[in-house]
Amino acid sequence: MNHTTSAENIIELKNISRTFDDGFRVVEDFNLTVKRGEFVTFLGPSGCGKTTTLRMIAGFDKPTEGELLLNGVDIRDLPPNKRPINTVFQRYALFPHLNVFDNIAFGLKLKKRPKVEIIRKVKRALEMVDLEGFEDRTIGTLSGGQQQRIAIARALVNEPEILLLDEPLGALDLKMRKEMQLELKNMHQRLGITFIYVTHDQEEALTMSDKIVVMSEGKIQQIGTPEDIYNEPKNAFVADFIGESNIFSGIMTGKYKVRFCGAEFDCVDDVEHGTMIDAVVRPEDVIITTPEKGTIQGKVTSVIFKGVHYEITVLSGKNEIVVQSTKKAVTGSDVGILIEPEGIHIMIAEDVVNRIETGVDKNYQLLFLDGALACDLTELFPGASFQSDGLLMDAHGDVIEPETIRILVSIKPDSIEMSDDKEAGLLRGHIINLIYKGDHYSYVVRTDEDEDFIVDDEDLWNMDDYVSLIIPEESFEYAVKK
Amino acid sequence: MQSKSNWLKLSKAQLALPYGLFLVCFVLAPLIVIIYYAFTNGEGVFTIENLTGFFLSTKTIGTLAYSFGIAIVTTSVCLLLAYPIAYILARGNFKHKSVILMIFIMPMWINFTLRITALKEILTIIEGNLSFHPFLNTVIGMTYDFLPFMILPIYTTLLKLDKNLLEAASDLGADTVQTFMKVTLPLSVPGIISGIFMVFLPSMTNYVVLDMLYNSTYIMGSLIGAYFSAYDWHGGSMISLILLIIILVFTLCTNRYADEDAGSSRGGVISR
Numbered sequence: 035m036n037h038t039t040s041a042e043n044i045i046e047l048k049n050i051s052r053t054f055d056d057g058f059r060v061v062e063d064f065n066l067t068v069k070r071g072e073f074v075t076f077l078g079p080s081g082c083g084k085t086t087t088l089r090m091i092a093g094f095d096k097p098t099e100g101e102l103l104l105n106g107v108d109i110r111d112l113p114p115n116k117r118p119i120n121t122v123f124q125r126y127a128l129f130p131h132l133n134v135f136d137n138i139a140f141g142l143k144l145k146k147r148p149k150v151e152i153i154r155k156v157k158r159a160l161e162m163v164d165l166e167g168f169e170d171r172t173i174g175t176l177s178g179g180q181q182q183r184i185a186i187a188r189a190l191v192n193e194p195e196i197l198l199l200d201e202p203l204g205a206l207d208l209k210m211r212k213e214m215q216l217e218l219k220n221m222h223q224r225l226g227i228t229f230i231y232v233t234h235d236q237e238e239a240l241t242m243s244d245k246i247v248v249m250s251e252g253k254i255q256q257i258g259t260p261e262d263i264y265n266e267p268k269n270a271f272v273a274d275f276i277g278e279s280n281i282f283s284g285i286m287t288g289k290y291k292v293r294f295c296g297a298e299f300d301c302v303d304d305v306e307h308g309t310m311i312d313a314v315v316r317p318e319d320v321i322i323t324t325p326e327k328g329t330i331q332g333k334v335t336s337v338i339f340k341g342v343h344y345e346i347t348v349l350s351g352k353n354e355i356v357v358q359s360t361k362k363a364v365t366g367s368d369v370g371i372l373i374e375p376e377g378i379h380i381m382i383a384e385d386v387v388n389r390i391e392t393g394v395d396k397n398y399q400l401l402f403l404d405g406a407l408a409c410d411l412t413e414l415f416p417g418a419s420f421q422s423d424g425l426l427m428d429a430h431g432d433v434i435e436p437e438t439i440r441i442l443v444s445i446k447p448d449s450i451e452m453s454d455d456k457e458a459g460l461l462r463g464h465i466i467n468l469i470y471k472g473d474h475y476s477y478v479v480r481t482d483e484d485e486d487f488i489v490d491d492e493d494l495w496n497m498d499d500y501v502s503l504i505i506p507e508e509s510f511e512y513a514v515k516k
Numbered sequence: 517m518q519s520k521s522n523w524l525k526l527s528k529a530q531l532a533l534p535y536g537l538f539l540v541c542f543v544l545a546p547l548i549v550i551i552y553y554a555f556t557n558g559e560g561v562f563t564i565e566n567l568t569g570f571f572l573s574t575k576t577i578g579t580l581a582y583s584f585g586i587a588i589v590t591t592s593v594c595l596l597l598a599y600p601i602a603y604i605l606a607r608g609n610f611k612h613k614s615v616i617l618m619i620f621i622m623p624m625w626i627n628f629t630l631r632i633t634a635l636k637e638i639l640t641i642i643e644g645n646l647s648f649h650p651f652l653n654t655v656i657g658m659t660y661d662f663l664p665f666m667i668l669p670i671y672t673t674l675l676k677l678d679k680n681l682l683e684a685a686s687d688l689g690a691d692t693v694q695t696f697m698k699v700t701l702p703l704s705v706p707g708i709i710s711g712i713f714m715v716f717l718p719s720m721t722n723y724v725v726l727d728m729l730y731n732s733t734y735i736m737g738s739l740i741g742a743y744f745s746a747y748d749w750h751g752g753s754m755i756s757l758i759l760l761i762i763i764l765v766f767t768l769c770t771n772r773y774a775d776e777d778a779g780s781s782r783g784g785v786i787s788r
Contacts, residue, residue: 094683114686121687127680131702140698141688192688 043106044070044228045091045196050100052086052252060086062252064100068196068230068245073222075231077239078249079275084232085124087249088198091230092121104195120189121198125205126181128173134160134184135169141192159187162221179210186221196228203238215241236276240264248272269381273314280315280355283383285469285478292380293467295353297330299373303380308469308476310383310488317358319377322346328370334363352484388445388487394436398426402443409441414514442513447476447490449509452501459502463487465495479503550760553753566754576739576755583720583735586651590658590719591666591712597659598666598711603700605667606674617671621664628661632728635660639729650731657725658718665714673707674700709770717763 050064061083068074076084089095090102093114102110109117120141128137136143138156147155160166163183168176176184182202189197199218203211219242222229233239239246240260248255248263248271256268267273270281284294286309292301294313305311325331332350346357348369355371363369392402398420400409412418417429426434456462463481477489479501487503495501557563570576605617623631639653640646646653677700685695721737734742736759743752 092683092687094686113691114683115689115691119687121684123680123684125678125680127678127684129681129684129699129703140685140690144689144694188688 042070043067044072044104045230046101046103046106047087047091048101048103050087050090050097050102052083052090052095053098060252061090061097064252064254066247066254066257068228071226071228073219073229073231073242073244075233075239075243075246076249077233077236077246077275078255079234082249083252084234084247084249085200088121088200088230088232091196092119092198093117118195119198120192120194120196121200122182122185122189122202124200124202126185128181128184128188130173132173133169134165134171134173134176137173137184138188138191140188145192155191156187159191162190163187178205179214182206182214186218190221190225190227194227196230199229199231201232201234203233211238218242240276248275250275266379267314267381270312270314273312273379273381278317278356278358280317280320282313282315282353284311284313285309285467285476286311286380287469290375292378295330295355296351299329299378300375301378301380302375303378305380305382310476312381312383314379314381315355315373315377317345317356318343319373320355320357320359321372321374322348322357322359322361322363323370323372325368325370328372330371332369332371334365334367334369337363337365388447388450390443390445390485392441392443394439394441396436397424398436398439400441400443409510409512411439414441414512439514444511444513445487445505445509447488448474449506450487450489451504452477452479452489452491452495453504454501456500456502459504461485461487461503461505462500463503465497465499465501468495468497550753550756553749554757555754557750566750567758569751570754570758575734579734579736579739582733583737586654586658586735587716587720589651589655590662591716593655593659594663594666594715595708595711598663598670599704599708602667602670602674602707606671606677620667623660624664629724629728631661632657632725636729646730647732650726650729650733653729654726654731657729658715658722661722661725662715662719665718666711669710669714670704670707673704673710677703713767713770716766721759 045068047064047066050061051059052061053059064083064087066074076087078084086095090097093109093112093116097110101108104117104119129140132140135156138159139152142152142155156169157166160168163186165180165183165187168180168184173181173184182205185202202218203214206214215238218229222242231239231242240263243260245257246260246263247257250271256263256272258266263272263276267276267279273279273281282294284292286305286307287293287298288307289304290301292299292303292305292311292313299313301313330350332348332355334346335349335354336347338345340358343358343360344362346359346363348355348357348371350371357363357371390402392400394411395401398411411426412420415426415428415434418426418434421427421433426436428434451459453459461481461483463479463485465477466480466486467478469476474490474492475494477491477495479487479489481487481503489503554566555562555564557565601620605613605620610616635657636646639656643649643653681699681703682695685699690698720735721740723735723738723741726733726735726738736755740752740755740759743749743755
């Protein structure tokens with residue numbers, strides 16, 4: 035197998051979408067270019083469409099829209115057996131009625147290769163996965179790890195242009211998984227074959243890949259090298275999914291200056307003054323110090339020993355900050371928090387809205403603004419209706435318990451009005467921040483209940499003004515939190 | 517915990533007791549009686565005359581051959597009809613799969629004699645006189661009767677077949693026909709064997725079908741019946757015993773084959 039180092043694209047997915055028969059969109063507008071010899075990983079939680087995308091490349095599934103180019107040729111209508119692509123299946127899918135030799139030789143025999151060649155190639159494939167002499171074993175006598183290796187050998191013996199791996203290590207124990215990760219990576223470097231790998235394990239993706247495609251709900255969230263994805267996550271989903279992280283909503287207060295958690299921090303990202311942002315801080319980048327030295331102060335609420343480090347949770351005001359440190363902290367003690375500028379990653383927040391999460395009381399009245407809001411729950415739960423006894427029943431006839439309902443209330447900043455008249459609105463609070471945004475001011479109002487509201491207003495108000503917030507009922511948007 | 521596991525152990529033995537009793541009364545005891553009668557004569561003296569008599573009589577040997585013939589043809593016809601039906605049912609993407617399966621199973625809900633009587637009427641209309649084609653009529657009757665027993669185990673095996681294996685075969689370069697020949701068919705062997713069992717053995721002995729379709733020839737079942745109606749308990753017992761041994765040999769052979777071929781992933785409605 036000759037190693038081609040040319041940067042030629044082997045497979046291109048252009049605007050690929052896949053809609054199931056029931057109308058569910060599993061993959062939406064997927065665009066990806068894979069270079070020859072690359073190790074690409076699709077990473078995302080289960081149900082994000084990563085396996086469906088892989089199945090479309092293998093040919094088991096057909097895109098409803100878009101182009102799928104292999105070496106520049108559209109292969110949408112090519113059946114799997116005609117594609118120079120082989121797959122390592124999640125549950126191995128070894129043939130139970132064939133022994134190891136016949137399993138590996140399956141593809142070669144179909145191609146009617148000479149017997150001598152088949153024997154030689156199977157032997158070499160077994161050597162590659164460190165299972166020499168296993169030819170006559172039956173599949174039932176192999177351990178999970180051995181079956182995994184046979185599955186890899188069975189795919190690689192056909193010398194595919196692309197090897198697809200669908201969560202191949204999912205069924206192995208931790209130690210075996212780590213070993214196989216390294217072996218697969220070595221194999222990839224040795225053979226020069228393009229690997230497309232699917233996993234939900236972020237650590238696995240970071241260890242093995244040249245390129246990671248982070249997916250969520252059928253859409254690509256970010257494509258980049260492991261370093262890019264880890265250090266510069268594009269949005270809150272990626273930051274949250276890749277490793278543990280603290281995400282704070284905040285605002286840019288100047289060049290290389292950002293304000294969150296009630297304090298101003300230096301950062302290395304140059305984002306326009308006044309932009310609403312999410313700041314991502316990795317737990318290992320948070321430094322615990324004495325209260326007087328810290329940028330912000332807080333109280334340690336929990337300390338958990340994790341082997342290499344302690345995981346310390348600090349409560350500062352309303353914000354919880356997770357810290358990883360090799361130094362132990364005492365639960366209940368007051369500490370200061372420092373964050374180096376390099377440790378703060380700024381993500382520009384997309385369409386800022388005020389979100390309030392709340393529940394309902396026994397009578398299904400919203401626990402927000404003392405139930406003054408008329409929220410029709412039957413519209414939020416499709417097919418649901420109120421019974422004569424006052425209980426809410428869903429489309430399947432099951433009762434929805436009021437305690438289990440979580441409602442997200444969204445209010446756009448420009449639909450809130452501020453007033454001097456304390457009785458005019460239902461919420462009252464102080465203006466704690468204001469930024470001029472060119473055509474309007476963006477204010478942050480902290481209410482007496484300690485909730486922060488972002489309000490857009492064309493008029494100028496002063497810091498620390500005590501105002502009441504008038505929110506027209508029709509501007510409330512409700513959604514059920516799953 | 518200790519007392520609980522003791523209680524469980526005890527209850528297992530107790531639970532097995534009713535069936536154990538049943539086994540002794542209705543399986544073991546009759547078997548001993550059959551063996552006793554098979555090797556004795558009218559005076560209760562040991563003899564192997566019954567055995568030699570069976571193999572020396574052209575009538576009994578002829579009946580054995582005829583029974584085998586009927587059973588082999590019936591089983592083959594059932595298999596040829598049942599496999600495609602089971603395959604389409606298991607693989608196809610029908611909205612009302614269970615309803616379609618029910619159509620094939622439903623004849624089993626109707627009384628056996630009633631079914632054969634109906635068949636007899638239909639065959640009479642087609643053939644005029646049933647005695648013209650005794651062998652054909654018997655095979656039709658038995659196929660009609662035993663087909664569901666062939667469909668069900670094959671259907672179950674095909675349904676349980678891991679779809680990933682079919683995708684794996686296709687991934688490795690097999691087209692639809694090759695995938696069927698190299699993966700689907702070998703893996704459905706346990707179901708086929710279960711089906712053969714449930715059809716082959718009854719069709720060797722079920723002489724009611726013959727009787728009702730006016731087939732005057734004998735199969736093994738009718739032969740035993742004839743001996744017993746003539747009060748020849750000894751000859752009848754010997755034939756029963758020989759049939760038992762044939763079935764035993766047959767079971768052992770296919771069992772070994774099924775074990776070798778399907779490994780641990782066996783299917784079918786009979787699990788032995």
